[in-house]
Structure formats: C-alpha cells, structure tokens
Amino acid sequence: MKVTSPVLGSLTVPIVGAPMAGGVSNPLLAAAVSDAGGLGMLAAGYRTPEQLAADLVHTRDLTTAPFGVNLFVPARPDRDRLAPSVEAFREELAPLADRLGVEPGPVSWGDTDHWADKVLLVETLAPAVVSCTFGLPDVEAVARWRAAGIEVHLTATSPEEAAAALALEPDALVLQGHEAGGHRATHDAAAEPVLIDHLGLLETIAPGTDVALVAAGGVMTSGDVRRALDAGAAAVQVGTALLLATESGAGRTYRSALRDPGLTERVTTRAFTGRVAGAVRNDFVDRHGPAAPHAFPVVDQLTKPLRRAAAEAGDVQNIHIWAGSGWRACQDAPAAEILQGLTP
Template identity: 40%
Template sequence: MNTAFTDRFGIRYPIVQAPMAGGPTTPEMVIAVSEAGGLGSLAGGYVTPDVLSQQISVVRANTDNPFAVNLFVPANPDVTADAQAMWDALQGAREALGIFTSMPAWSADDHFLEKVQIVLSQRVPIVSFTFGIPDAAVLHRFKEEGRLLVGSATSVAEARQLEASGMDAIVAQGSEAGGHRGTFFGDRRPTLIGTIALTPQIVDAVNIPVLAAGGVMDGRGLAAVLALGAAGAQMGTAFLRAKESGASALLQRALVEREETETVVTRALTGKYARGFHTTFIEQLEKGEVPIPDYPIQHALTSPIRKAAAASGEVSFMSLWAGQGHRMAASLGAGDLVVRFAQEAAEIFARFSE
C-alpha cells in the first residue's frame, strides 16, 4: 500500500500511531507498530528529558524500522488570568481526594530545547510537533541532520504555515480527534472542522503528504481518508485498547461502555482545548466564576487532582481523553491492529476495482 508518505518516510503502511502524552503511548506500543510496518510515535510531552531519553533507547534497541518522537512546541500563556484564584477554587476537589499540597510550579517550555538535543543526539529519524511551529533555528538543526519533520494543523491556514516552515508532512487534525487540539493560529476558539471536510481542503492547499486524523478507527476510515487525497492516517484512539497501551483500565472501560455522544471539547482541565469524556469536574470548572488560565498553567493546577483521581479510581475527576470513534477501538496487539487496518483498507479498494 504505497503512498507519497510511505515512500518518503520509508514505512510499509500509511498508518501512524498517534503520540498520546500522559501515559497511553508506551515504548512497547511504538515498537509493535513500527515492527508491523506502521510508524510508531513516542510522546515527548509531559515526560522529563531523562525519561524521554530512556524511552528512545528502548525503542532503538528493539526495532530497526523508522519511528518518531513528538514534541510540544513551547507555549506563550496569557498570564492575565489569576492562577491563585483558580487554585483556591480547586480546594474542594483537592479536599475530596485528600490532597494537601502547595500550588505547583509550571514550565511553559516543557524542557523543549533539552528534548530537542536528546532527539538529535539519539538520531531519531522523524520528529513531529504539536501546538505550533518551532523556531527557525531549531528546524534548521533538524534539517541539517536529515531528519524528517511533521507538523499538525487544524485549518488550511495552519497547514500553509507548516509547509512554508519546511515540514515534510502535515497531520490534518479533524474535530473528531481525541486529546488536545493542535490549533496554534487564529483566535482562542477551538477550530472544529471535521476530518472529512478538513482533509481534502488541506490536501488541495499544500504540496507535501497529508495525514488525516480524527475518527479514523479501522480500515474503513483509512480507505476513506485515502480516497479524500490523504497519504495516510494518524490514529490515536484506535490504539487505546491495544495490548501495549498504557491507558488506565478506567479509560479503557469508558471506551467500551460510554456512548459516542459523551465526548466534549473543553479547555477546563488543561487550558487548551481537548476532546475527552464529559465529567462532573469539567462541568463544574466550565460553570465556575473563576476564569480558566491558559495552558500550561491550568494543566499544572489540575494535575494533582487528576493524578490522585486516577490512582483512587475517582472517574469524575480524571482526564479521559478519547475521540468520537472510541466505541470502535479493538483490544488487539498494536502490530496486529496495523496489519488489520491495512488489510481492511486494501480489501475495500479491491472491491471497488472489481
């Protein structure tokens, strides 16, 4: 199943496992996907530089096939919102979970430059970026060493900026996608263009391979976005129930048991818009009188609550990121999923060619 993306990036199937920060993506998942012929992607966001380095070493030791590392582009938060006021407003939630701690610090850059150096020194062949475009100097360093670069867009305007910056491929992130929106250009409202509408518009606007993301859960979705002109698909929620997934048992249960109508797009938990299952905690924050600070401030303020909730099984306070196609997630090995998706798509195209 050759496309412009598989040819350029040296993989067998036009399937990218999305880098899901916060635990769901494990080195074992990345290895399994890359070994099966897809592109496994480590999530560099939220982890320390040391942990990222260790994870890259594990992947390198277990596959000779291409893999990627995803990095969060440093944020420029609006600091006019009162972090102390939000911290005070969260006191009830902390007390309910038995959390007694001082207000945490936050890092606007997620150790970005340290992680860039690690990715360079450990010869990671493919680097993807979320939340924008790195400085030209950073991109130049990667390009100088022959690394392939992938950006994420939620609009045509963003896609054009990514191409102009020198990216080798673009993820077209439709509104169905789980987790954080990659929006970085325009006003603060979430860009919520569906995958089936966004993909062909970005394909028509740029001259580099486009990967469709959002609602692509199996070979049917893969075939659909290829028919729309995409050169592949990036799939995240589809891998949340994989045997190698680090997603919590509570999230994996929600994928099966909750309705397709139960995901929402909210900035209540982290300060950036993201899609996940609705909870009472989200509702309380959205209806509260205290303005929600930008990412990463709000992410840091709610993190102790969400971590304690996950440890104690208090689902109502957890962040349960998932896309709209969550009920189609299958419980198989990540490599088996890659092969299945590719076979399903090939069978669909074969039927149409009869």
C-alpha cells in the first residue's frame, strides 16, 4: 500500500466517507466518519460560501479528528450551442412541473457555485484535506492550499484524467469507477464517461505512481475494501454505503426510494443535471434522460424545483435517486457501525 498522504496514513480505518453534495454529507456525517477513524468529507457543491463556512465551523465543533472538503471545479457549458436544447428541455419539463405545482427553475450560465470564493474560504479555514471533482483546479489554487498546509486530493475516472491530475502533483488521487453513485467525476461534462471500474483503474494506474490512490465505486463490503487495498489503493471512498447512515442528510423520500422494492434497476443518466450520474431508474429517468442536454449545472437548475416538490410529496418517481451499483446493500445504522463492517 502506498501512502504519500500523511492524512490518509494517519487513519485507523482506510475509508474516506465520500463527499455527497445535496445535503447528504453534512457536518454530522463527516464528523461521525472522522471520529470512527476514517476521513469524513464535507461537500461544498451547491452550498453558498456562507453555508460552507458554517459547515466547516460546525464540523470542527463536532470533531477534533481531521476532515476534508470537496469542491466542484466549475463547468463552462457552451451557451451558444446548448441554449436551444436547454429551452426545448424546459418545455419538455413543463407538464410535469405543472403537475407538481412548480415551474422549471431559472438558469444561469455563469459560475453559480462560487469557485473563487470557495478557494479562498478553504485556504482561510484550512481543513486537513481539499478534494476536487469535475475537473482539475488551477495551479494557483493548488499552490494556495498547499501553502496553507492543506492536502490536495484530485479525482479521475480514466487513465488520461489520472495522468492530467498527477501532473499537478496531488497528495492523493481518487479513482472513481463506473459503479459509483452520484455524478461521474469526468473532467469534461459533455464527454461520455469511460466504462472502467475502480479495480481496473487501480490496475492501470497504481504501477506507475507513488501518489496515494483512493478507490471509489461500488465498495459495500470488507471484501471489496480488501481487494482495493490489495490492488494498490491507500484507502477506499464510500458514498452509497453511507446513504442510510443515521447521520446522513439524505431526505425522507430519498431514503424510502433506496428501500423501494419496486425500483429494481440502476442506470447512468443525464436526466436530472445534464452530467452523467449513477442513479436508480425511475419515471423521470425514462421520460427525460433521452432529451437532457449536456449542460451542467444549467439542467440541474432547471429540474431542481421539480425534484424538490417531488421530494416533499414523497414521489419517488421524480427525484434523483443517486446510487452506486451496491445500493441494495445499504444499511440503516450509525456511520461508525457501517465503517466497522467495512474494515477488513
């Protein structure tokens, strides 16, 4: 096992609690994972800088163990090319929005995720780790974080993305396989993600680098963890395994969808946000997956009011049920117990 990352090397349990945006990886979950000996991660995606600052302070109140924060690298969807299909998608959503009593959301083509502010906020509040998804940070951001003593973890979903990430000399590299729940971390939102699993990524990338590798996607058992460590990972990153944890911020409708015996298939779809994501198949995926443009986060903004209304109404057919390939094995238990069960 290679460990170039002091933070990963200090863990008593080789498990990173995946950053899960949308309220799932809240301070309670991050602190619980860190207190259990793993690395808890806050998700900065969709949070305002003020909310993120509050999350960081709250987590620090809850635990003295190291934890990290994950940022979305901003996407720049091509407005001229994509605006017509986004407007057509808005029209396609109108009847469902009407039925749910809302309107598709307003869209903004700028950086609505406050990248520049969050780079500075992370530098100032200095969690132990910052990780990035959906692309690579600029060298200036990496230099700022390093100078503040923060470990930088990057994410890749293919050998090509791994090579680009390693060129920035990160402290660790998260290798996300296609079994992963939630968004694929693919650097180019418009590209079709590579169909390689985390063991395939480890096999290809581990022999050529000394950087600590974190394997993500479909890790649900201690056997899965063992296999990833044997294949060269320093740790695994688990998301789906923690969705039903007591401390998880997953909402009521999401939780019941994950246990719904009528929802039996997992797919990858752009239906909800314009980015490819691993989700349990429901009516929204079937109806709106085919026409959803490759425009993240604009499609996310359009569909958000519909998903919120569906969640409030307990309607599992019209929410995004992010899930990895192992979602059927999700356990409703405290995070510490889930981590214990995953420890080889």
